[in-house]
Each structure stands twice: as C-alpha cells, then as structure tokens.
Amino acid sequence: xxxxxxxxxxxxxxxxxxxxxxxxxxxxxxxxxxxxxxxxxxxxxxxxxxxxxxxxxxxxxxxxxxxxxxxxxxxxxxxxxxxxxxxxxxxxxxxxxxxxxxxxxxxxxxxxxxxxxxxxxxxxxxxxxxxxxxxxxxxxxxxxxxxxxxxxxxxxxxxxxxxxxxxxxxxxxxxxxxxxxxxxxxxxxxxxxxxxxxxxxxxxxxxxxxxxxxxxxxxxxxxxxxxxxxxxxxxxxxxx
Numbered sequence: 001x002x003x004x005x006x007x008x009x010x011x012x013x014x015x016x017x018x019x020x021x022x023x024x025x026x027x028x029x030x031x032x033x034x035x036x037x038x039x040x041x042x043x044x045x046x047x048x049x050x051x052x053x054x055x056x057x058x059x060x061x062x063x064x065x066x067x068x069x070x071x072x073x074x075x076x077x078x079x080x081x082x083x084x085x086x087x088x089x090x091x092x093x094x095x096x097x098x099x100x101x102x103x104x105x106x107x108x109x110x111x112x113x114x115x116x117x118x119x120x121x122x123x124x125x126x127x128x129x130x131x132x133x134x135x136x137x138x139x140x141x142x143x144x145x146x147x148x149x150x151x152x153x154x155x156x157x158x159x160x161x162x163x164x165x166x167x168x169x170x171x172x173x174x175x176x177x178x179x180x181x182x183x184x185x186x187x188x189x190x191x192x193x194x195x196x197x198x199x200x201x202x203x204x205x206x207x208x209x210x211x212x213x214x215x216x217x218x219x220x221x222x223x224x225x226x227x228x229x230x231x232x233x234x235x236x237x238x239x240x
Contacts (some may be wrong), residue, residue: 008047013070016043017077025082030141033126034154036078037145040071041081041124044109045147052116065116071108071124079104089133102140103133108227110144111218120148128156133239144220153224168228183232185210186222190238201238206235 024035028196044067052065067093071118079086087098090106109115111122123146131137141156155161161168185207193199207213214231216222219239225231 008043008050008066008070013074017074020074021078021081024078027082029083029128029157030154032078032082033128033141033143034145034152036075037124037126037143038152040075040108040126041145041147043054043074044068044071044115044124046114054211065109065112067115067193068109068112072106075104075106075108075126084127087133101130103129103136105129105133107220110220111216114217119217120146121216121221122218123147123220142203142220144224146221146224153227163224163228178232180209181211182234183211185233185235186216186226186231186237187213188217189217189236193237203237 020035020039024032027035047067047070048065052067072090072092072094076088076090076096079088080096080175081101083100083104085098085100085102087100087103088094088096088106089103091108091110094106105128107125109122114120115122121170123144125142125144125195127142128140129136129138130140138157141154141159143152143154145152151164153161153163189199189203193203210233214222219234219236222234226234
C-alpha cells in the first residue's frame with residue numbers, strides 16, 4: 001500500500017467548498033446535484049493532472065486516491081451545510097443519518113482504476129433516494145458528470161433523462177426490431193466471478209445473445225450510454 005499525498009492543500013479545498021456553497025445556496029435539489037458532480041469531477045481531474053499516488057483497498061483493481069477523498073469531502077461538506085436534515089452515504093466512507101427520510105449517495109470517482117491509469121472513462125456520480133439507501137423506496141434522481149467529455153447526465157422519477165439539459169429519446173422509442181443480436185451489451189464481471197462456474201455459465205448464456213460486449217469500468221457512464229442508446233443493455237450480477 002502506498003501512502004496518499006494530495007496536490008491540493010486542505011485550506012484550498014475548504015475555500016473552494018465555501019465559495020461553492022455561497023454560490024449555490026438557493027439551488028433546488030436537481031440543480032444542486034448537477035453542479036456538485038460537475039465541480040467534483042473537475043476537482044478530481046485537476047488533482048490528477050497535478051499528480052497523485054494510489055492506495056489499494058482490497059486488490060490492485062480496488063483503489064482510492066486523494067482525489068476520491070477530496071471530491072467526496074467537497075460534496076459531503078456542501079450537503080451537510082445546505083441539506084442538513086438529509087442523510088449521506090459515500091463510497092469512500094462518508095456517512096450521516098437521515099432525519100428527512102432522504103439520503104444522498106455519493107460516488108466521487110466512479111471508475112477509479114481507470115482514473116489512476118490515465119484513462120478518461122470515469123465520472124463523478126450522485127443520487128438522491130428516499131428510504132434506506134441500500135434498498136430505497138424511491139430514487140428521486142441521479143446525476144453523472146464525465147469530465148473528459150464535458151457532459152452531465154441527469155434524470156429520475158420526475159425528471160426525464162437529459163444530457164446537459166437536452167432530453168434524450170425515451171427507451172420506449174427503441175424500435176421493436178432491435179433485438180439483442182443487433183446491439184451491444186455493457187457490464188462487468190470480476191475475475192473471481194468468472195472463476196465461479198455457476199456465475200460464469202449464467203453470464204455466458206446472456207452474453208452469447210448479443211452482437212458484441214463492452215467492459216469499460218464505470219457503471220455510471222455505461223448506464224448513461226444505455227439511456228442514450230449508445231449501448232443496448234447493461235448487466236452486472238452484483239448490481240440490482
């Protein structure tokens with residue numbers, strides 16, 4: 001395990017967060033979520049460009065950097081200030097109980113392994129849910145920003161899916177003749193799952209129905225691509 005170092009001082013992160021809070025204290029939830037993932041993604045991007053070390057959690061592919069922690073701290077501090085009654089659940093350990101019944105679920109850098117290797121296939125993601133975040137009663141919305149491409153997906157129960165504010169075609173408009181053998185399957189299967197004969201057999205049975213398969217390493221981006229019709233379907237056995 002390598003020790004983390006951050007190219008951004010704590011005082012600078014505090015100043016960035018404070019400035020953001022002042023600028024967005026009147027935002028509604030939807031506007032706030034999109035602004036948060038945009039700025040968290042940009043913060044992580046700048047930190048990577050300045051140089052980061054990587055810390056390994058459970059394996060060489062399960063990693064975290066100072067950028068993950070800084071981006072999560074930026075989002076969490078903002079929400080603690082602007083939405084103090086709401087709960088928080090963060091990928092990198094942020095946790096706060098909900099007094100409103102709502103919880104913000106934070107993934108500051110989704111696709112961290114890609115992030116650490118210089119790939120552009122990563123994003124910052126945020127969702128607002130009602131009820132327990134592990135099994136919510138309602139997902140109000142999700143926001144995903146991919147810094148390398150500069151766009152933000154947003155959508156939810158009462159928000160038609162959009163990219164940078166432009167609506168995407170509803171999935172129901174996909175022609176009925178687009179069968180699995182005419183489109184792409186996205187997803188992921190960990191090597192330890194591939195080694196499990198039962199999981200492997202089920203996954204292979206699904207995969208062979210599709211024209212092609214893509215494993216890119218960020219579920220949030222993958223699902224955004226499905227919403228736009230770039231991929232036809234997405235599957236990961238450990239994600240419900």
